[in-house]
Amino acid sequence: MPRLLIVKLGAIGDVVMAIPGAYAMHREGYAVDWVCNTVVAPILQLYPWIHVIPVDEKALLHSGKTKGLRVMMTVWRLLAGRKYDVCATLYYDARYKLLTLPVRAPRKVMLSRTERATQLLPGRHHTDEYARILLGRKDGETPSQLAPIVVSGPAQNVLPPKGDKPRIALVPGGARNMMRDDALRRWPLESYVELAKLLLAKGCEVVLCGGMDDRWVSDAFTSLEVTNCIATMSLVQQIGAFNEIDVTVTHDTGPLHLAGITSTAVVAIFGPTDPRGRLPQRTNCVALWGGEGFACRPCYDGRDYAPCEHNGCVRQITPAMALGEVEALLVARREGRELLPRVRTPKHTPVPALVQLEGARP
Structure with a gap:
């Protein structure tokens, strides 16, 4: 089975908009691993076809070089030895690419502000653009109007029973x-x-x-x-x-x-x-x-x-x-x-x- 690694730590909206592209890869037969921050990990865990690798993003980026390096090395240990066919770092910031240093994959993708093929093009929906980049499609084959992937796993409701009022x-x-x-x-x-x-x-x-x-x-x-x-x-x-x-x-x-x-x-x-x-x-x-x-x-x-x-x-x-x-x-x-x-x-x-x-x- 081919394997896909996604690095998209947050924020909530960006992660949710990237899920349909990951699902399109899953439907093409890929096993999906996702490096995300600990805040959004519970959301991704509602999708049973995603294997979540949580990262303390705050410690990684905002707690000094020593603590950040420890977090980085923890991720490296988790990824070391895993074989991927596609490794997608869905960021423009090159710092996030460091998370995948131990990863060897025939196709490695990162967002670019100069390369059209890996740029989130203005005027297009982010969901469709993430899917285009993950799937490696050309502009003429861009996925269009991909709907959000509705949660199928358990999500506890804590609101009181609903009455007759809207x-x-x-x-x-x-x-x-x-x-x-x-x-x-x-x-x-x-x-x-x-x-x-x-x-x-x-x-x-x-x-x-x-x-x-x-x-x-x-x-x-x-x-x-x-x-x-x-x-x-x-x-x-x-x-x-x-x-x-x-x-x-x-x-x-x-x-x-x-x-x-x-x-x-x-x-x-x-x-x-x-x-x-x-x-x-x-x-x-x-x-x-x-x-x-x-x-x-x-x-x-x-x-x-x-x-x-x-x-x-x-x-x-x-x-x-x-x-x-x-x-x-x-x-x-x-x-x-x-x-x-x-x-x-x-x-x-x-x-x-x-x-x-x-x-x-x-």
């Missing part, structure tokens, strides 16, 4: 990992609070989701009758919870991609990043992309953002717009209809004035 999840934090805080990706906290008020007035149940680093958002919701699950669930439990959620509203952050591998419908809010490369490519997922007409949008180049103080692109999306998409998804669910994934952009109107979506209902 259950809506809000993810107001996120956009942060051990490398940095990407605050420009976040929809403003006050917009999430206003949306929560609108949903409660419509008779919905509102659940707040997020990790340990998102506790700072909780105080903004203390006066509202919401179910606050922030910092109470593991990633696997959060996946289980999303399967009990009717619609999830979030911005471009890790939980968006966790929601993508579950049954929840998704309203995703984008600004500096391009949703055409990141929105889960499955039914009942819609992106609201602010900043139409802004010369700087999208400003994220894969490494950095343009200098920005007002974050006008995401602020252009109003709570009323998000509510309208939530209601449309709830109606479709009640009627048993599946809505195709889509990206919607507001007409160019100065922020913070009310903006109307193109083609939106009056």
Whole structure:
């Protein structure tokens, strides 16, 4: 049996978007080993066809040379003697290539900013691009619109039993990992609070989701009758919870991609990043992309953002717009209809004035 080694430690969204490419290799007969960080390891372990090799990424990159070398040598010992047909380091940063020094493989792949064949090309979905690179396909043979691989393994739900009310999840934090805080990706906290008020007035149940680093958002919701699950669930439990959620509203952050591998419908809010490369490519997922007409949008180049103080692109999306998409998804669910994934952009109107979506209902 041919063997594939993937080195993709994190973050959550990048790992989830690389899974369909790994699955395509698995379907072609490859055994898949995956070097990942300890944070995302529980997610990958939900897929029984992936053999997970966890690494303490924080110790590897941020705990000094001595500790980092120890972690590196541990990985080398685990990989030494293993034979692979394909070794794919899905990074541009050459430091990650050091993890595979003991590996001998006829085909070794690493992302490149100069070689088209191994570059994540702009305007294409990251999921399709990872698959193209792993499969070694030419541009004309690029996989298209690969859907997320829905979790088939156990994922414990910790939410209380669902009643008759529509259950809506809000993810107001996120956009942060051990490398940095990407605050420009976040929809403003006050917009999430206003949306929560609108949903409660419509008779919905509102659940707040997020990790340990998102506790700072909780105080903004203390006066509202919401179910606050922030910092109470593991990633696997959060996946289980999303399967009990009717619609999830979030911005471009890790939980968006966790929601993508579950049954929840998704309203995703984008600004500096391009949703055409990141929105889960499955039914009942819609992106609201602010900043139409802004010369700087999208400003994220894969490494950095343009200098920005007002974050006008995401602020252009109003709570009323998000509510309208939530209601449309709830109606479709009640009627048993599946809505195709889509990206919607507001007409160019100065922020913070009310903006109307193109083609939106009056």
